[in-house]
Amino acid sequence: MKQVIQNFKTGELYVDEVPAPALTKGMVLIENKFSLISAGTERSTVKVAKANLLGKARQRPDLVAQVIQNVRKEGLKATLEKVRTKLDTLKALGYSTCGRVIASMDTNHFFKPGDRVACAGQDYASHAEVICVPQNLVVKIPDTVPYEEASFTTLGAIAMQGLRQADPKLGETVCVIGLGLLGQITCQLLKANGCKVLGIDISESLVQLARNLGADDAVQRSDANLMAMANQFTNGYGFDSVIITAATSSNDPIELSAEITRKKGKVVAVGAIKLDVPRDPHFYRKELDLRLSCSYGPGRYDTEYEEKGIDYPYAYVRWTEQRNMEAFLQLVAQGGINIKPLITHTFDITEAETAYDIVTGKRQEPHIGILLHYPDNDSKFIHTKIIQHNGAAQQQIEAGFIGAGSFAQSYLIPNVKNFGGGLKVVVTSKGITAQNVAQKFSFDSASSNSKDVIDNKEINTVFIATPHNSHAPYVIEALKAGKNVFVEKPLAMHEEELENVKACYMQQGGRLMVGFNRRFSPVASALKQNFKGINEPLVMNYRVNAGFIPKDHWTQDEQTGGGRIIGEVCHFIDLMQYFTEALPQTVFAQCIHSANSVNKNDDNIVINIQFTDGSVGSIVYVATGDKALPKERLEVYGGGKIGIINDFRGGEWYSNNKMVKLKMEGKGHTQEVHAFLNAIKEGHPSPISFESMYATTKATLKILDSLHTGLPQQI
Known part of the structure; x- marks a missing residue:
């Protein structure tokens, strides 16, 4: 199928043939008819990708901080490889589309093949011939609404959520700052709500468009009479609310909104603006209410809602992302919103590069709503x-x-x-x-x-x-x-x-x-050789400063990831097996009991393991520590000797009252894969026995049993 792609490393944007997505549970497979290019949002996305490495760093300081932290944990070489992998990726563009259902695995059995639907979601509702979208981000299109207009549904839901934050009442005066696509829709929604609306923008053409589409008045930001007009428009009281739909790095919209809002009025930030909020004179003295609007509405960024399809109860959360989308389409069907004048360009998917030249300004041409069209193409379904x-x-x-x-x-x-x-x-x-x-x-x-x-x-x-x-x-x-x-x-x-x-x-x-890689690390291999010939049980202490992972991360989900004991603690049990050459026999585990809802108690756990050769091991696994401490430290004692692994960036060997430093880096990923492939080429068994891998996995399951029962568990 054809899809619009941008290479995040080079910034190159093009249309290419890619395999169609796979349909999975809770998803709806859709053949796109039209998709909307959201000029403001996508211009910013494309701009970041086209920037050089320094430019990317300036625009994403949060990622720079992650890179610095990773250098401390894994070293410069490993971090550079990760960064190269992240940068050298293809990015999907688009988040507002419409089309026809091909097949559905939604859990409500609501969508059927042939249904006309509108879709939302970055990385889901992409500019592609075929898309696969979570069920809560799909809505049916009323029969009277054409596909072209339905492609605006996501933008409509964003505008609708901005209104819900402003909570405008019939007859109130509202100002909309920023009259791009989002601002134009917002003005129309306010008029449908019975409000008196003034629009402000830097562009004369957008000001005129707002007037044509029903705003009571509109004015350019540079107009010297702007403040007098706002004063006259509100009879000297100021606006009941101001909705900012502009996208700018300037602080002007937030400053202007405070100046023209009445005392105890509301300022709602919908667009991506600078939020350097000046306390005096207006926000403080007027006791203004500043609100931020989160995209399409309740459910946004909630994996339970967006990815797992778990809806909020209608009686308690009246307006969700999906319900905002449905309400917008109903308004379009009833004629309360006029979409047609907002469509300035329609391009075939094969001409998407031209469309983006207009969006980025490479091709100077007045525009507001740019659509991509997807003609019939049987080859689009190839996987x-x-x-x-x-x-x-x-x-x-x-x-x-x-x-x-x-x-x-x-x-x-x-x-x-x-x-x-x-x-x-x-x-x-x-x-x-x-x-x-x-x-x-x-x-x-x-x-x-x-x-x-x-x-x-x-x-x-x-x-x-x-x-x-x-x-x-x-x-x-x-x-x-x-x-x-x-x-x-x-x-x-x-x-x-x-x-x-x-x-x-x-x-x-x-x-x-x-993939139990740690046993293949250079430092583990070296220490194992040093312990060779010690025919007595070992005592092992493994401290893991694992770091915090939020509860909504997929690895923490019981159905998808299984949690960190199953997903990560298995590594440490395997490495202990490697040193003992024995199987885990008994486990006993205890975790913290915290009332802090942010913490996951069993992410902070002490595990004691006894092995079949009489060795014992203790794993202290902590998610509430400080990142500055290296992640892993293993101490192995036996036969009058001590071996220490320091985060797989080195180690220490104590024997005969002497200490030897081991300077060896790496967690064994390369050696692990090569050992497996060598076994295949040479006809040898797997480098780790099935008995060992089975016992490691069984041990993690028994750790969970021990937590539930409070008792030691036999493996």
């Missing part, structure tokens, strides 16, 4: 794209990837490639991501269908790097297909899943590896 490369020699190992997020792109795919493995097919749920990864690493093809990897006879090795809840099912499918399988941790999220994997492995055989 696989062949990537053209110069012919390369075939390798013995031919790999397919199911899932290719930042981790896979940083630590798995490059190491398969530098080993000499062939990269056949990469699969992700979003076609643009698969396309990006395929081009970046020279895969033969990109797809959004996992069957293109599982059923491909040329692929002998499958890498699985998807969300945790899909690991076990994909492992079973791949083993049954006779593939070598590398799966990122965890192996399974529930005991039933784990037993199903075990049954499949026992029946099918094959080579299976879980």
